[in-house]
Amino acid sequence: MKLQLTEIERVKTISKEDFYNNYVKKQRPLVIEQLTQDWPAYEKWKLNYIKEIAGDKTVPLYDDRPVSHKDGFNEAHAQMNMSEYIDLLQSKPTNYRIFLYNLMQQVPQLQNDFQWPDIGLRLVKQLPMLFFGGENSKVFMHYDIDYSNILHFHFHGKKQCILFAPDQTPYLYKVPHALISREDIDFDNPDFEKWPALKHAKGLICNLEHGEMLYMPEGYWHYMKYVTPGFSMSLRAFPRKLSNLSKAAYNVFVMRHFDNLMRRYRGQQWIDYKNEQAIIRTHKNLPLTPQKNR
Template sequence: MPLHLIEIERVKTISKEDFVKNYVRPQKPVVIEKLTQDWPAYEKWSLNYIKEIAGDKVVPLYDDRPVSHKDGFNDAHAQMKMSEYIDLLQKEPTNYRIFLYNLMKKVPMLQNDFRWPDLGLNLVKQLPMLFFGGENSKVFIHYDIDYSNILHFHFHGKKRCILFHPDQTPYLYKVPHALISREDIDFDNPDFEKWPALKHAQGLVANLEHGEMLYMPEGYWHYMKYETPGFSMSLRSLPRKWTNLSKAAYNIFVMRYFDNFMRKYKGQAWIDYKNEQAVVRTHKKLNIPV
């Protein structure tokens, strides 16, 4: 039995007023299909174009290995030249991804290819981060540390995005002192006998194509799978709710430092404890026998 997922609403275009009224204020995801069609990026951005203009840059790579106490917060697992990485993407499936990478700082000409959309969000005017992935590579389900409202643009190929409203957290086996769920849950084909709480989760799904934008409200869980090799760009706006702003501050200034300290102090026992507690706390809250 698959997850209970509803297709995310889609619009071709939208006014600033309607976007704020219908999606930002009610914190409701939406896909805008044609927002980028007047950008140079819509015609130019492909893996071959990135290889051509940024092939000599050495980039950090992440795979789908479980979190280890030996890894720092967001430490990369490997690195290689962008040209070699794109060759790998186009040759065969790979688990290696580029995550939250500021390529535009290293290749400033990319900054001319996109436009800051006027959608009523106070976007943080720092250079956008880029994300790359190979066929079938996955991004562990998580929510963002800063509780931003996110405009997520996809280019070159197809990407499947599963979202959960923050009120679905009790069913997702959230790992304490972290922003993730249990990493051994397969959100493409979950084992409901092993993870019975997931049967109650109500999620949303969108299959993004080249140039489409997904709006992810603050605090939403997101799981992403690259159906084909491709890359994405995110623009961010700080949380509008004071409660989420305070949660973001706690995550950034307290939680991640505490977690890093405990990893160094307790080692793998800390990771194992957190994974165990994800199950114990979830099942206890829902009165599911452990």
């Protein structure tokens, strides 16, 4: 048995009006295949190009180790020069990823390689964040702290994306006071005996090729796997729904600070408690199994 996943809709191009009315307003994911083909990045953005212009930069690296009470919020697990990291990506599979990295601040010429798309979203005009990963490296199932509408562009290679709408949260073993599901769930091959609620979750899937863009509506869960080494860029727009804007404010100004405080105060007991609660709370949402007549 596998997850219930439907292919995300695809178009080659789309008008601003069509995208806004049929996808943003309706909060439906979409892959646009040719949005970047007139960008300099479409030809230039390969790993060797990044190595050439940013090889001397020290970059933060993350792996797939479980969350520890000793880790700060989004704290990196290691550091490496970009040139060494790209050599590693191109030589063998690695779990090391670069996550939410503002490379354009350090290498301003990258800003000339992309365009802010006129696609019906009021994009936040801060410097875009970049994400890098090696073959088969995975980004755990999570949703973004700010509930943004996200335009996620992929370059160099292939990346698989699994999404779940916010209304599927009851089945995803969400960890309380966090933005993640249980990290020990393998969303490629889930163990439905251990995680039975996942049988009821209905999600979406796509495989992004070089230059393609995935639109992720606000609050959508996403799990990413780098099929080959590559990197991605995200552009963001604030949530349109007032309820999501208030959730974002709570996450940023209350939740993450409370979680950090509890990690310092209770240590690993707090992490263990949250992981236990993810199971208890999720299994309360399971449909009742009819009892057999005796």
